[in-house]
Amino acid sequence: MPENKNADKSSQDSGPADKKADRLPKIFVLDTNVLVHNADALRSFNDNEVVIPFDVIEELDGFKKGMDEAGRNARRVIRMLDKLRRRGNLRDGVVNKESGGKVRVSFECRDASCIDLADKADNRIIATAWTLMQKDGRKVVFVSKDINARIKADSLGINTVDFEKQTVNFDELYTGWKEIMVGGEDVDRFFADRKFPVSDELYPYQGVVLVDKADPKHTALGMYIRPEKTVVPLRTQDATVFGISARNREQSFAIEFLMDDRIRLVTLIGQAGTGKTLLALACGLEKIMHEKRYETMLVSRPIMPLGRDIGFLPGSKEEKLENWMQPIFDNLEFILKLGSPKSEPERRIDMLIERGSIVLEALTYIRGRSISDRYVIVDEAQNLTPHEVKTIISRAGEGTKLVLTGDPYQIDNPYLDSSSNGLTYVAERMKGQDLFAHITLTKSERSVLASLAAELL
Numbered sequence: 001m002p003e004n005k006n007a008d009k010s011s012q013d014s015g016p017a018d019k020k021a022d023r024l025p026k027i028f029v030l031d032t033n034v035l036v037h038n039a040d041a042l043r044s045f046n047d048n049e050v051v052i053p054f055d056v057i058e059e060l061d062g063f064k065k066g067m068d069e070a071g072r073n074a075r076r077v078i079r080m081l082d083k084l085r086r087r088g089n090l091r092d093g094v095v096n097k098e099s100g101g102k103v104r105v106s107f108e109c110r111d112a113s114c115i116d117l118a119d120k121a122d123n124r125i126i127a128t129a130w131t132l133m134q135k136d137g138r139k140v141v142f143v144s145k146d147i148n149a150r151i152k153a154d155s156l157g158i159n160t161v162d163f164e165k166q167t168v169n170f171d172e173l174y175t176g177w178k179e180i181m182v183g184g185e186d187v188d189r190f191f192a193d194r195k196f197p198v199s200d201e202l203y204p205y206q207g208v209v210l211v212d213k214a215d216p217k218h219t220a221l222g223m224y225i226r227p228e229k230t231v232v233p234l235r236t237q238d239a240t241v242f243g244i245s246a247r248n249r250e251q252s253f254a255i256e257f258l259m260d261d262r263i264r265l266v267t268l269i270g271q272a273g274t275g276k277t278l279l280a281l282a283c284g285l286e287k288i289m290h291e292k293r294y295e296t297m298l299v300s301r302p303i304m305p306l307g308r309d310i311g312f313l314p315g316s317k318e319e320k321l322e323n324w325m326q327p328i329f330d331n332l333e334f335i336l337k338l339g340s341p342k343s344e345p346e347r348r349i350d351m352l353i354e355r356g357s358i359v360l361e362a363l364t365y366i367r368g369r370s371i372s373d374r375y376v377i378v379d380e381a382q383n384l385t386p387h388e389v390k391t392i393i394s395r396a397g398e399g400t401k402l403v404l405t406g407d408p409y410q411i412d413n414p415y416l417d418s419s420s421n422g423l424t425y426v427a428e429r430m431k432g433q434d435l436f437a438h439i440t441l442t443k444s445e446r447s448v449l450a451s452l453a454a455e456l457l
Contacts, residue, residue, distance in 0.1 A: 024137070024138045024139070025047055025048045025049055025101065025102075025138065026045075026048040026049070026138060026139045026140070026141055027048070027049045027051055027132055027136060027138050027139065027140045027141065028045050028048055028049070028050050028051065028141050028143050029051045029053065029106075029125070029128055029129040029132065029140065029141070029142050029143065030042075030050060030051070030052060030056065030143050030144075031056070031125055031142070031143060031144035031145065031146060031149055032055075032056045032059040032060060032063075032125070033144060033145040033146050033415050034143050034144060034145055034163045035052075035056065035060065035073065035074070035077045036060070036063055036069075036070040036073045036074050036077075037070075037073070037145050037163065037385060037415050038073065038163065038165065038166065038385070038386075038387060039073040039076040039077045039080070040165070041143075041163055041165065042077055042080055042081075042096070042103060043080075043096050043098045043099040043101075044099070044165050045099060045101055046099055046100060046101055047099070047100040047101045048101045049093065049101055049102045049103075049104065049138075050096075050101060050102070050103045050104075051104055051105075051106045051128065051129075051132065052081070052103070052104070052105050052106065053105075053106050053108075053109070053124065053125045053128040054105060054106060054107055055121040055124045055125050055128075056125060057081075057105060058121065059121060060074045060077060060078055061074075061078075064078060067364070068364075069385060069387065069388050073387075081103070081105070084096065084103055090103070090104055090105045091104065091105060091107065092104065106128050106132070108128050108131040108132055108135075109124055109127040109128045109130075109131045110124075111124060111127075112124050112126075112127045114127050114130065114131060115127045115130050115156055117152075122146070122149055122152075123152075125149075126142065126149060126152055126153045126156065126158070129141075129142040129153060129158050130153075130156055130158055133157075133158060139159065140158065140159060141158075141159045141160070141161060142158045142159065142160045142161075143160075143161055143162070143163050144160070144162070144163075145162060145163055145415040146414075146415070150162065162420075164420075166385075166386040166387075166420065166425055167419045167420045167425070168419055168420075168424050168425055168427075168428040168429075169419065170408065170418040170419040170424055173269075173424055173427060173428055173440065174203070174427055174428055174431045174438060174440075175438075175439070175440045176206065176207055176253065176257075176427075176437065176438040176439035176440055177206060177207030177208065177209065177249075177250070177253055177439065178202065178206060178207070178208055178209070179208075179209045179211050180198065180200070180208055180209070180210055180211065180231075181211050181213045182196075182210050182211065182212065182213065183212070183213060183214070184212040184213075184214055184215060184218055186210065187210050187211075187212050187218055187219065187220050190210055190220050190222065190231070190233070191220060191233075194232065194233055195228075195230045195231065195232050196210060196222065196230065196231040196232075197228075197229060197230050197231075198224070198229060198230070198231055199229075201229075202224040202226070203224070203226075203431050203432050204224065204225075204226045204432065204433065204434050204436070204437075205223055205224065205225075205257060205260070205262075205263055205436070205437040206223070206224045206437075207221070207222075207223055207224075207249075207253035207256075207439065208221070208222045208223065208224055208231045209221055209222075209249060210222065210231070220233070221233070221234050221237055221249055221252055221253070222234060223253075223256060226434070234252055234253070234256045235256065235259075235260075236252075236255045236256050236259050237252050237256070239255070239259075241255055241259065241279075241282050241283055241286045242282040242283075242285045242286045242289075242290070242335055242338075243282070243335060243338030244278065244279065244282040244335060244338065247275070247443075247445045248443050248445070250270075250274075250439055250440070250441045250442060250443065251275055251279060251441065251445070253439045254266075254268055254275075254276070254279050254439045254441065255279060255283060257437035257438075257439060258279060258280060258283035258284075258403065259283055259286070259287070260437075261293065261401070262435075263401070263435060263436065263437045264396070264400070264401055264402065264435040264436070265393065265396075265401075265402050265403075265404075265426075265430065265433075265435055265436045265437075266280075266401070266402070266403045266404070266436075266437050266438070266439075267381075267403075267404045267405075267423060267426055267427040267430075267436075267437075267438045267439075268280060268403065268404070268405045268406075268438075268439060268441060269405075269406060269407070269408060269423060269424065269427060269438070269439075269440045269441065270407060270440065270441030270442065271407050271409055271410075271441075271442075271444065272407060272410070272444065272446070272450065272453075273444035273445060273446030273447070273450040274441035274442065274443060274444055274445065275441060275445050275446075276405040276406075276407075276441055277327070277328070277331055277377075277379050277405050278331050278334070278335070280377045280379075280403045280405055281297075281299070281328070281331050281332060281335060281377065282335050284297040284299075284375045284377060284403075285297065285332075285335060287375050287401075288357055288375060289357065293375075294373055294374055294375040294399070294400075294401070295356075295373045295374065296356055296357060296358070296359050296373075296374050296375070297357065297358050297359070297374070297375045297376075297377065298359045298361055298371065298374045298375070298376045298377070299325070299328050299358065299359070299360050299361070299376075299377045299379065300360070300361045300362065300363050300366060300376070300377070300378050300379070301324060301325065301327075301328070301362075301363070301378070301379045301380045302363050302380055302381075302383045302384055302388075324362075325360050327379070328360065328379065329349065332345070332349050332358075333345040333346065333349065336348050336349065363378070363384075363388075363392070366392060366395055369395050370395060370397045371395050371396060371397050371400050372397030372398050372399055372400055373397075373398070373399040373400060374399075374400045374401075375400075375401050375403075376396070376400060376401065376402045376403065377403045377405065378392060378402070378403070378404050378405070379405050379406070380405075380406050380407075381404040381405060381406040381421075381422060381423040382406035382407055382408045382410065382411050382416070382418075382421045382422075382423045382424070383406070383411060383412050383413050383416070383421070384413075384421065384422035384423065385413075385416065385421070385422050386420075386421075386422045386425040386426070387422075388422055389404070389422030389423065389425065389426050390422075393426070404423055404426060406421075406423045408421060408423065408424050
């Protein structure tokens, strides 16, 4: 298993006095949030020692009853620790055969008095790292997804890092399209021949803008087809999809990817007003109602503000979902009103739901299913962990197309950010795959006010 980024990062600032310690296996003290975020963290530090403070075990016990991803991860970690326990003594440490390192449960610090902080679980976990740092000659690293815990630990002089497995560099995230500077005659030839061979190795279905070097306004939009190493024109560039047409080049690429049946997974990233959800819904309606390509459009969103549980609202599952799915209804009403201004969009939506053409579902109920011949949209996917997104994608059966949309700048999950959420992780890791396409939308088209707010606020 390759070494975790955290292990590399912790030794970058070592001085001469630390050289001996750097040659020894490091001690990684894991916070509870690391394990409920990713159960595989327990075996992600190679031949180093992973220390689990006793308070972490207590907190995992509180998480284990949950039916969300945190609960599932807590139960998985507990089972892994129990398996290690049967092979040895966790207090002394047991070698994890998968990583080669040792895992042990720590009793080094019974209270937080040693660091002169209030005696509570978070501080006792930090105090464990501090105590080990004082008495052990090895490098001690505190790993936490909690920003405040990292600040407190760092202020005590403890080497502190975020858990960086399954993260991407958001500033260098794959945008899904590229400009290629060519001669004016090449742009004209592209329109005439309907193809343009390129020597550069691009990603499958990557959007391409051919730009005339002499006249930058003289451009052509296309999509790269890898087997032929050729850029071909967008088939939907001037099309109206269920009353919606593209307002900029990025939306043109998005519609092309959403309407191309060869592409089974599409990720759309953009700030508020860029049209990601609207385009996904419009193309979905086109596919199920006009082209009859899919049986059903299934739309889902993570239920973050309600703790991923819709049980706190009164009524049936559908009535509970109606409150959380209101942004989806707003977009559907807008699309249906465009297609037929005199119709009653609310009534048409109700009819589509009654017929099963549109299904609104909580992500809670997708786990364990096999979803075939569906056009699936997961909105607000930036609030999902990489493991949750993997679980969703693995539900796609034969003939299903999956669309993930979201805004990495608006994340409600306290342990995710623009670099570690499932949406950006998928966009970066799936590039280069023949069934995948991605586009980053940057221009707000909702209104002048919305565009101004996205830019300035």
